[in-house]
Amino acid sequence: MSVGFEPVSVAAPPSSRPPLIGMHEQAVEAATHLAEIFAKKASERDRERALPWVEVEAFSQSGLWGITVPKEFGGPGLSPKTAAEVIATIGAADGSLSQIPQNHYYALEVLRVGGSWEQKRFFYDRVLAGERFGNALAEIGQKDFKRRTKLFREAGEWFVDGQKFYCTGAIFAHWIPTLAIAEEEGKQVGYLVIVPRDARGVTVIDDWDGFGQRVTGSGSVRFERVKIEERWIIPFQASFExxxxxxxxxxxxxxxxxxxxxxxxxxxxxxxxxxxxxxxxxxxxxxxxxxxxxxxxxxxxxxxxxxxxxxxxxxxxxxxxxxxxxxxxxxxxxxxxxxxxxxxxxxxxxxxxxxxxxxxxxxxxxxxxxxxxxxxxxxxxxxxxxxxxxxxxxxxxxxxxxxxxxxxxx
Missing domain, CATH: 1.20.140.10 (Butyryl-CoA Dehydrogenase, subunit A, domain 3)
Known part of the structure; x- marks a missing residue:
């Protein structure tokens, strides 16, 4: 699947801690300002399939990627309406840029619903510091919708192994939440494993070639026996039961x-x-x-x-x-x-x-x-x-x- 495509470099650490946006109106104003800037070269980026590294950094550094972090963990805890309006505002300027943070917000919601207090404290703080989540949920090549990426334990250590596609935002991310299956008492149980982008064994490939949403970075991610920490494992399947x-x-x-x-x-x-x-x-x-x-x-x-x-x-x-x-x-x-x-x-x-x-x-x-x-x-x-x-x-x-x-x- 990745023949002819090159792995993508790792995102740089945040240049600074983004400001805290505390009100709906502030968020919409910030998004409107960014949209005006993003619109200027949206056509050029699309035509040349130029990944928007600078724009994504400006987007997350604006503070907009932290607006859904709950107040009890230092965030503003703004509403779903605010997040939706931010995305729609950016989308009018550049549809690709509006899709990139979607999985970031999604991962934060999974964390809010299913994460432990310690996990929330750790990951929400990373987000407020300016770090970005991508995604590696979907897999292709099968018709049964079963996930084949594995979460397993050996000698007391946890590992993830598998391959994903449609990984919107993974290219630009500091963390890549991936859906992995663990065997527990003869049953398969799904977890969201939030994997560091720079972990050994993680390869992100820019091989998305769809005719639309060209610069979302929705390519492939390979996990080759990636060692992870237990605190990065969040219940996922249980959150839908x-x-x-x-x-x-x-x-x-x-x-x-x-x-x-x-x-x-x-x-x-x-x-x-x-x-x-x-x-x-x-x-x-x-x-x-x-x-x-x-x-x-x-x-x-x-x-x-x-x-x-x-x-x-x-x-x-x-x-x-x-x-x-x-x-x-x-x-x-x-x-x-x-x-x-x-x-x-x-x-x-x-x-x-x-x-x-x-x-x-x-x-x-x-x-x-x-x-x-x-x-x-x-x-x-x-x-x-x-x-x-x-x-x-x-x-x-x-x-x-x-x-x-x-x-x-x-």
């Missing part, structure tokens, strides 16, 4: 990515129509922006995006409620609310990216503008998990009072 917010929180972040890309496509569409598009001859108007059919179509995109924003905010509120009272009913309500948001952010993002070309005209397809990155990015990311199954879960919940399944894809 009881109601927790891990699944809906993860999906909320994915919905925010799609919404952000849709916002960016909409902004480009409006700019292009105003500045460069020609009106259709039968409209009998001087400017494309005065074409009544164009105005109607722009309105449809805006309404769809606005509705997606409302559902995302509602879903974030449900997740926050479930975080404070992780009952079966509260987690189910959060999962369904997030599924509804994911359905609409998928539809809205794809609609905005498609209408960008339909309403802007042939000149918008010029390769120098690289506007197709919006469609490529949102189409690629929305394949993360199928919307058709979210419709089924939502319908089964309202029609038959069936609670949705508990896993990271709903």
């Amino acid at each position: 009881t109601p927790t917010t891990i699944g809906p929180f993860a999906q909320l972040m994915h919905a925010a990515i799609d919404l952000g890309i849709g916002r960016g496509a909409y902004q480009e569409m409006v700019r292009f129509i105003r500045e460069r598009s020609r009106p259709w001859i039968d409209a009998n108007v001087e400017r494309a922006s005065d074409d009544p059919l164009t105005m109607s179509a722009v309105g449809q995109v805006k309404v769809k995006l606005r509705a997606a924003e409302v559902l995302l905010d509602r879903a974030a509120a449900e997740v926050e409620t479930a975080q404070t009272e992780m009952t079966e009913s509260a987690v189910a309500a959060a999962s369904i609310a997030v599924a509804e948001a994911r359905i609409l952010t998928t539809k809205a993002g794809l609609l905005a990216a498609t209408k960008l070309f339909e309403l802007s005209g042939t000149s918008s397809t010029a390769s120098e503008d690289n506007l197709d990155r919006y469609w490529r990015n949102v189409r690629t990311h929305t394949l993360h998990d199928p919307v058709r199954w979210k419709y089924q879960a939502v319908g089964n919940y309202y029609l038959n009072d069936k609670l949705p399944p508990r896993h990271g894809a709903l």
Whole structure:
């Protein structure tokens, strides 16, 4: 799988301790400022597949990667709504950059739900110091969804061995949380093992070659008999055997990515129509922006995006409620609310990216503008998990009072 690709160097230690962002408004303001900077070279990075090392460092050094650290461990403990809005704001500027911290926030939620007090104290402090989490959860080449990366013990020491793909953020990370399976009393039990990026036996390879989300660093990670410490092992499977917010929180972040890309496509569409598009001859108007059919179509995109924003905010509120009272009913309500948001952010993002070309005209397809990155990015990311199954879960919940399944894809 990695033939022709080279291993990636290790991320440098944080240059300084990031500031603590204590309020929602501060976080959105910081994200908006960064988005303006990131947007300037987003097309260039995408075209050249240039990994955004400088941008990721600026992103994490802003303090935004520590906003979900709980207050009792020195963080601001900001809400899921804040995290989602940060991701969507960055996503409008660069869809790849908005996906990179998704697994970082996800790992922090797994830690909050399943980690011991000592584990939380250790890892949350590392995050507040500016260190980043990536991910190495998925594996390819099999159809049964079974994980084959092993966690095992020999002579009193723990090791991880296996290979992962779709490892978004691992390239830029200081720690790589990986899903590994241990044999316990004849059964396979899943754990999230947070592995140091610079540990002996860890190899990260930049071999992601999808047509979208090109610079997310979503390549491969190999673990070759990597020695780990017991305090880096966090229960994972057990966190899905009881109601927790891990699944809906993860999906909320994915919905925010799609919404952000849709916002960016909409902004480009409006700019292009105003500045460069020609009106259709039968409209009998001087400017494309005065074409009544164009105005109607722009309105449809805006309404769809606005509705997606409302559902995302509602879903974030449900997740926050479930975080404070992780009952079966509260987690189910959060999962369904997030599924509804994911359905609409998928539809809205794809609609905005498609209408960008339909309403802007042939000149918008010029390769120098690289506007197709919006469609490529949102189409690629929305394949993360199928919307058709979210419709089924939502319908089964309202029609038959069936609670949705508990896993990271709903």
